[in-house]
Amino acid sequence: MTSEPNVTRYPRLVLAGLSGGSGKTIVSLGLARAWADAGLRVKPFKKGPDYIDAAWLGLAARQECTNLDPGLLDRASLLTLFQEKACASDLALVEGNRGLFDGKDVRGSCSTAELARILRAPVALVVDCTKMTRTIAAVVQGCAGFEPDVPLAGVILNRTAGQRHRTMLRRAVETYTDVAVLGTLPKLAENPIPERHMGLWSGEELSDGGNQSLQALGKTMAENLDLERLLEEARCAPALDEQRAEIWPRAEAGPQPTIGYVRDAAFWFYYPENLEALERAGARLVKLSLLDNEPWPELHGLYLGGGFPETLAEQLAGNRSRRDQVRELALSGLPIYAECGGFMYLCQQLEFDGKDWPMAGVFPLRTGFCQRPQGLGYTEAEVLRDTPFYRAGEIVHGHEFHYSRCVVPGQDGIPEMTMRMRRGKGMLDQKDGAFFAATQAGYNHIFALATPQWAPNFVRAARARLLQTSGDC
Template identity: 60%
Template sequence: MQNVSNSVQPSKPFGNPRMPRVVLAGLSGGSGKTILSLGLCRALARSGLAVRPFKKGPDYIDAKWLGLAARATACNLDPHLMPPALLPMLFADRMAGFDLAVVEGNRGIFDGRDVQGTLSTAELSRQLKAPVILVLDCTKMTRTAAAIVAGIAAFEPGLQLAGVVCNRTAGERHRSILRGAIEEYTDVPVLGMLPKLSENPIPERHMGLWSDQELAKDVDAALDRLADMVASSCDLQAVRAVAESAPLPPVPEGAPVMLWPEPLPLPRKPRIGVVQDAALWFYYPENIEALERAGAEIARVSILSSEPWPELHGLYLGGGFPETHAETLAANVDVRERVRGLSEAGMPVYAECGGFMYLARHLEYQGQAWPMAGVFPVSTRLCSRPQGLGYIEAEAVRDTPFFRAGERIAGHEFHYSACCLDGPSPNLDFALRVERGSGMHAGQDGLMHKRTFAGYTHIHALGTRDWAPNFVRAAAEYAGIIRQPESV
């Protein structure tokens, strides 16, 4: 497929200057934040509001579902992946033209990287000056709910706990006691009482929710059912009032200019192919936009389809679920050979996680080894437990087309696959030393072959500021638009 984008429009002026916004937080993962977030986004969108969804933390799947629910692309906000000063800038930039923001938190409200709660949902809410609605799983709980709400409200200074939604309530008597206890012992208003669901309309698996592309059901109908449930169980007008109570956001003057990389002075645009199909679709939208803003033309291509590709000067393979499409990927021999040939020809190729799995020799899944593109002399094997989970801090140990030696890289990983060495001592060239996280092998990540980079590390282009300009420059060199240096 050749859906080619030739240019990026300048950022619109910031929309509603107040940017009504609310953060949905829970006590832990699995508390019901995502169900409420999806139902709320769809219910508010159906009421005629332009809702921009945000997801706190490094998450592709929940963000995709939030975008489907709101009918607007979701944006990730992560204080590890980008400097804190950029978070309100990105938030404001993405809010242009939208009426209200719903920010879904992650993990427990105060859970962060350390005992101080660094990088927590509560910290993000303070950075955005956003009120918080707590989603509380009230299974087999009544009066204790009030103690939990009171404790959350008083635990950290600066937290604006503006409401609570009780989840998994068992009936009218249960709801009456919960509401009465919370109203009696706290000043936090109860904004809703969600019932127990006999079945999750959007089932989960090892990496979270199933993707919309893999569900054999009507996705819109499932989201509408969640919206109906939320609309009948929550006070939507009160939720809107909470969002509209947010003060003016902390946005510095000239933020759109400061947010994005400067375009390279090129006589013409190199074309970078971005693989986007059911096998590989984990991308931060800002990564692709940063490539465009740095001077690239983007062509969306597929490794599942046999359709021809346009002429490319660079290739970006994101993460995804190549294992569930392993048979189709293996059978598409022409594309596997095409990708290997482009790598051998010296094209700059950048691959993250699932993209790396595709560039390996084999992908072992459910007892069968499927041939992949074979750029690297390693294989990957799907395991029953995560092989890498959480934030990554790494240092580039050599120059590459994408990073320079000594550059510090903040990223994340979430993979059930393991990198398996083919043979006793294959000749492997790693570009990253992992100081926090797992990576590929023995504290290393970022395999290099010619001008191809592949790793388990996911980065965000607005935090790893030089990645997009470096990638575009390398593509321009490959295209002959500018002279290619002898090194890297």
């Protein structure tokens, strides 16, 4: 007699769009807040490499968001991460990205549809119905039949013009398809959350942390969507076989080093999993700011994430004591890892809106803001030399999304580059990872669970710094 596999039910729902800009983020935020206000423990997830939508989903659900990226993690790792983070929730809400079937290639690799298949999760499809009536039926029918193994729970008709428009849309879907209409949403007079060049503003930049906007969105969803039907679809998702892939690093023996990470209004692009990986590898993390003059504790490592340094360039430049402190830490050989916005801060200057602002000056480089993206998408980089974070010959997978470009002033030359980009643009001439002393910086973002050597190596370097400064080496 064979035993039954260890399976568990995780109520879950994927919110997908017909395309980017369909309104799925607004719907996801509203649903997360509506269900959270109803007393449900909503665990938000965001598909793909994304910091901004993920941060807003965390605010809406009042619970930290986790990224699920089939472009960086294999199936077993994705399922392990999902189950680990969803197990204590009443509902897992997953926001997709781009169009439902859009992926890295013509086969749709790494698409939202692929993630839904991996999770065996029902999909609610958000469709922008602007200037559309009967054609909605053809669109919905096409999506329902395109990949039949994608469990389409129903469609949300977004940006409708009025009751007559909504009635016609609903009747068309119900007459010509077998897909359920899960609700119709009116066209909002304005975007409740301001946007800029890289997406939504952060909640920290809004006076109330975005709460008023989220409450309004939650009310809109509760009034116009069939929340009970959506919740029932999530609860009817089939059981998942339990996964136990080894996705986290283990701490090595030795003293616990302190690694600071900058988290303020200018720098807030961090995957929570990156920070958790550092802690699991043995580090004690402390949150820091480059915008104030609060004293920092003794550090044995420093992590500078991405963000919007260009929009707060004046404040960053005006805090000269902090710029000097970071430069001195780099000169002293402190292990420092910087991504995108953090790299921009370590350069000599940052140009934005026609003005040049002095930065920390660790690297003889400057960055200038452009009107269009200068790097966008998944990356693959070959490590050219050993650093505290990587070893020569390793392949590092990540992503980049930046509107700035790197410029060499001329007189001081180009710093040593530690990575050759096989995919992606990097900083200069298909190279990335500027290196000085024990500081590595570049446009490339990594996801720690897809780059398992990064956190243990970082902590190992920080521990060596601790032992060096304490005189125990």
